[in-house]
Amino acid sequence: MVLLHDAIAEVSSHGTPRSPPDCGRPPALAPASRQSDSTATPAEIEGRRDAICEALRRQRIPFQLEGCGGEDLLVLGCLRCVPPYNARAVSCENEIVLSRFTELLAGV
Incomplete structure (x- = not known):
């Protein structure tokens, strides 16, 4: 389904949002992502994140860093x-x- 901004009259939230564990990371991703590359050091992971961010900037693709520590x-x-x-x-x-x-x- 595609909604154009002209077709949206009002947006509201119902209820209180759940706060998933692990700083907002979807629970399905948290265990698999941590187990898949246990040999990488924090410096290597940060370097990979920086390289991906630079590639996104070069291609002018909008992105945001979110979560605990912007990871x-x-x-x-x-x-x-x-x-x-x-x-x-x-x-x-x-x-x-x-x-x-x-x-x-x-x-x-």
Whole structure:
């Protein structure tokens, strides 16, 4: 479904939002992402995050750093990538965005 901004008259929130464990990271990503690359040091993970951010800037793709310490990448508002920033640590419902980001990861 696609909604254009002209078609939206009002946006409201119902109830209180749940606060997932691990600083807002989706629970499905937290265990798998941590187990997939246990040999990487924190410095290597930070370097990989910086390289991905630089690649996103070069291609002028909007992103935000979120979570505790800014370790989660939120790309285009729909794709989330968590440490160790590999293909298994990416979550996105948009398959086109997911495939293009996976290609970007392969080049970093």
